[in-house]
Amino acid sequence: MTSIKFGIIGAGVLAPLHAKAIVSNPQAELVAISDIDEQKAAVLAEEFGVAKTFTNYHEMLQEQIDVVCLCVPSGMHAKFALACAAKGKHMLCEKPLDIKFEQMDQMIHACNQAGVKLGAVFQRRTLPHFIAAKDTKENGLLGNMMMIHAYLKYFRDDDYYASAGWRGKWELDGGGALMNQGVHGIDLLQWIGGEVESVFAYNDTLARKNIEVEDTAVAVVKFKHGGFGTIQGATSVFPEQQTSIEVNGDKGTVKVSDTTVDIWEFMNTDRELEEPQLPEDDHDGHSIIVGDMIEAILENREPMISGIEARKSVEIILAIYESARSGREVVLSDFHPFKT
Structure with a gap:
């Protein structure tokens, strides 16, 4: 079975939802977590059995990672997305896609040019x-x-x-x-x-x-x-x-x-x-969206909520x-x- 390797940037309140969804999927593996707060990254890594943590996300992007979950403040999504696209990483971005037109459009164009998937999380x-x-x-x-x-x-x-x-x-x-x-x-x-x-x-x-x-x-x-x-x-x-x-x-x-x-x-x-x-009671929208991202990569199609779709809201x-x-x-x- 193909295993899709995931990393997470940002170890805040939404990161555990992504981590849980990843580790519960038999086709996924959570291999790295990055946060400027070393302790936050370490706590999350310990909870979900992740071996590698980074305070410098550029170092994490050097790893063999297929998908990066962006769990950083909304106005920083584009900054990290552009870095991920440059390294050929697919992305699953927390809502909103970003907070400015220019930044959203840069994200979408960069992913298109790099040939990587850009998905967004709207679990409802x-x-x-x-x-x-x-x-x-x-x-x-x-x-x-x-x-x-x-x-x-x-x-x-x-x-x-x-x-x-x-x-x-x-x-x-x-x-x-x-x-x-x-x-x-x-x-x-x-x-x-x-x-x-x-x-x-x-x-x-x-x-x-x-x-x-x-x-x-x-x-x-x-x-x-x-x-x-x-x-x-x-x-x-x-x-x-x-x-x-x-x-x-x-x-x-x-x-x-x-x-x-x-x-x-x-x-x-x-x-x-x-x-x-x-x-x-156990419905987990993040798990469904993570699973769809994996299928989108394997089937070479757009994720259920693409960057263009996430831009609309x-x-x-x-x-x-x-x-x-x-x-x-x-x-x-x-x-x-x-x-x-």
Whole structure:
């Protein structure tokens, strides 16, 4: 059996999810971990039985590694991705792809030129009830989609932002409630709803005055097919709520949250339509995405969430920020379209 060798750059809070997914896959081997904090790298390596650790990622990239998982702050993704591409390493990048158009596009072009795969982690796409919600739109059960809503309401206190120096800073976090937390739900919104034409938005920092970025945001979204959507994003509300997506069509409505199916109703259908399966307790989206990356390499195809696909949610978020700044509707095709 072919073994795909993995390395991890960044031993922070998300790295253990990647490590667990890698070591649980019989076709994968976790061979190295790099972090500027030697102790963090050592602790993670000990937990998952990894022999080699590095404080200099350039040294790690000299190793026989096929895939590098990028678990560094959002605004540093491109820096490490370009180095990995130059060494011929495939990459699995934590969300968001990066926080700036120029950096995302550099990543995508560098990987294309180097002939390496660039995949992204949006693990909610692997949840069976979110997949089922997308299917109801694709197979016509909802009829024509009228509206889609993303409810992305979380709570992050001052201790959260103080726990890492990059959190809440434009330079490395790239944004707040939308770019850091809400990006998962915005990915789902465009994945299910389709291509976004324009946005109009407001955002502000209403609760956490010690951060630079927004903690509260609302946006209206117009889709190319003619439907509309809304985004409600916050890290300022208590209690925190589950990520939730509601899709309204002229023949049905579905609403799904992280662990529940809240609405599943359709008009004039003779089919037996049971509510979709909820994820098992041991469902691990990172494991599915790691497994898909391995298959993408072996089959020489794109990963399930490619760099181009991961760019879309950040494009929407940056358009929202521009709309809130300018007080105007932002048309995405006139904003920063990707140039091949």
